[in-house]
Amino acid sequence: MRIGLLTEGGYPYVRGDAGLWCDRLVRGLDQHEFDVHALSRSRRQEDEGWVPLPPQVCRVRTAPLWRAEDDGVVYGRRARRRFTECYGELVGSVCAEVGAGAGSNSASDDLADRFANALYGLAELAREEGGLVGALRSDTAARTLERACRAPGALRAAREARVPDLLTVAAHLERALRPLSLDWYDDAGLGAADLCHATAGGPTALPGLLARHFFGIPLLVTEYGVQLRSHYLTLGPDSAAPAVRALLAAFHGRLAAEVYRRAEILTPGNAHTRRWQERCGADRSRIRTVHPGMEAGRFTEVGESPDRADPGTLVWVGRIEPAKDLVSLLHAFAEVRKVEPAVRLRIVGAASGPEGASYLGHCRALAAQLFPDEAEGAHAIGDNPVSFEEIGGPEAPTLPDAYAAGAVVVLSSVVEGFPTSLIEAMFCGRATVSTDVGAVVEIIGGTGLVVPPRNPRAFAEACVALLRDPERRARLGAAARARALELFTVEQNIAAFHSIYLEIVSHCPVHRVVLDETGEPLPFATPAESHVPGRWTGPTARIMPRGIPEWAMDIPVRATPVAVAEGA
Incomplete structure (x- = not known):
């Protein structure tokens, strides 16, 4: 089938949101054809170019959201x-x-x-x-x-x-409604698709709404982060006047509700996103949770070698920014050191932007204050128990090496969506201690310890419990790896979307004539209808071919439901 893939600020550009996920999806579904319709967010994104595209991408059409020159149209x-x-x-x-x-x-x-x-x-x-x-x-x-x-x-x-x-x-509003003015809505554009797949809600899905309106093309919307929530957070009290916040929140709320109402199927990436969609009016029967797929192969060696871990080391991996709350982590580690003085903490990650760089400097200063260099005892002079490292350095040359270094992987965030670092730790077979934010509980599913955010004492107690119990660490790590391999691999993600594509086109066939190479109508080109809407009730009975008695049939007699439409 032909898929119109709708993206904003991501695939096929080198830099952007959800680019890696879209690339894996397109490459994994090589039996389909893809037309990519991409909205870009900046000139820099366009200048940096595209990722290499597989042959199943038949066409790419792009349009900028960051600028719109006057179209010169004069209305009568x-x-x-x-x-x-x-x-x-x-x-x-x-x-x-x-x-x-x-x-x-x-x-x-x-x-x-x-x-x-x-x-x-x-x-x-x-x-x-x-x-x-x-x-x-x-x-x-x-x-x-x-x-x-x-x-x-x-x-x-x-x-x-x-x-x-x-x-x-x-x-x-002019910026958000720019997709209405695109030239994508014709028989050679989105009208040629069998299905539109929007990789986010909001303006990203707007071309899909119009393709549905003009041509009856069914729409699938995938959200791994809630666009509406992002708009609410962006329009904070310090960024806009009350009237601006209220009006823009109302607009994006109306747009999200319309997207959720018109989409054939919604595929949130986690229960947190699913709750947002239901709160905005999405029909629960049309929601299918599809977890993001991640590459598990590069973590196989670490996951199958749990003995490589240092039993006295905690590891944190991620982008360094205030939302990760490394300050609480450092205070929790100070509590851990009071009862386990030989334990070390490795913080592996790079700062995210100027704000992240400033936050990293603050965390370094706090670590030096909490853990001054010791002249004697468990560590030599100048050997601080907290280290700040980056992937590619001598201590952590690769991402799997970073996870392999510790017996317990920690996550201390106060805000999270779907934390990929937690899944990577699970692929590595590591026991984890995490804060209860975002989709953490959904990911962990009982294979790790979860504590309230901004509670250093509870965080420290959970870390000590795992550090002192190697058998429990091994048991939780093995269970975490099994859960991650079952739910969060690229293969399961691709299989889920392949099944959903088939489900949608079987319920919503596109009524159009498809021609072969000679220009003749192609038989059986449109998918067959396999779903009859409405509830069906009625007694069970045997349906026999006309004129053939039951005793003449060489199959066992079984009761099958007679389809009787309710109210008929």
């Missing part, structure tokens, strides 16, 4: 009136406040329908007229937004919006 009077009506409905549904009460669900559904109709109305206008960029940047758009904010029933924060706030919101 009728087109301007259509734009004002559709954009007014869109921002009106965003600004409207849904009250609590018996009719709140109905009101919410009405707003969702208003938002969807306005969104597709703008898409149709862009397709007919050649673009929306100029219209979305016009004074008409700003005045329409202002009227929606001042209308009765609008959000309180929206009514208090000032002119600078309105201009900020209008600019953000």
Whole structure:
């Protein structure tokens, strides 16, 4: 089948989100054809180029989200009136406040329908007229937004919006709606796909919504991180005015709800993401959790050689940034050293950006303060029990070597999505101590110890318990490796998506004529319908071919259900 793969800021670019996962997916499903439709986030990303593409990638179409030149489209009077009506409905549904009460669900559904109709109305206008960029940047758009904010029933924060706030919101909406103006929506573009697979929600899935609207192409949405949550975190109190935060949060909430409502299947990467989707109105029956796939082969040697570990060493591996809470880890390690003075802590990782570099300096200073060099005892002068290293150095030449160095791998984060370092430690057969954040409990599944975040004493007690019990460490490590190999490999990820692709196209065949090389219709080119919607009930009975008595059949008689549609 032909897959329209929708990405934003990732594959096929060298740098970006989810690039490695998409590359593994495309290479693993070489029986399908892929058309990649990629939205880029910066000029630097485009300048650095693409990763090598396999032959099953038939075409790549790209569009920048970081810039949009004026399309030069001049609307006539009728087109301007259509734009004002559709954009007014869109921002009106965003600004409207849904009250609590018996009719709140109905009101919410009405707003969702208003938002969807306005969104597709703008898409149709862009397709007919050649673009929306100029219209979305016009004074008409700003005045329409202002009227929606001042209308009765609008959000309180929206009514208090000032002119600078309105201009900020209008600019953000123009950027988020840029996919509506792309030239991807024709029979040679997304209309040629059997299935659209969006690798994230939000603007990434917007082209998939339009392909569904214009051509009936089914949409699959995969989220390994919640786009809506990211927008909420980005729009913090220090980054935007209250009116801006309220309006943009409402817009992205409406967009997420529409994506979740229209997708045939949603594949969150973990239970945390799944809960967000359900909270935003996703139908539970259309959700399939598919864990990210990771390459297990390079950790095989370490995982099958648990004796390589130093029984007196704790290891932390990851990007160094404030969210990892290495400060609490260092305080916990100080508690560990009070009862186990020979234990060491190896922190392996590089700083993430300027903020990470500053945080690394702070952690080094704290380590020097908590563990001053000892003149005598377990360590020689200048031998601090805490070491800061990077992958590729003499002590940790490779990532598997870093995990192999310690008997216990620790994770001290206060914020996590789906921590890959934890899965890597499990591939290596290491017992783990982690904080209860993000998808940690879902990943561990009883094969490691989990403690509350920002609780150094509890963290230290868990580490001491494992350091003093080698049999328990070995048991947990073996169980962790078995769990990781069962749930988190590339192979299981690819197999899951292959099955989901087949499920979707069998439920939602694309009704179009497929031609062979000579231009003749290709028989059996469209997938067959295998799913009849609705509930089916009825008594069990034997269905016999007409005119043949039951005794003449050479098969055993068994009861089979007669399909009787409910209400028929």
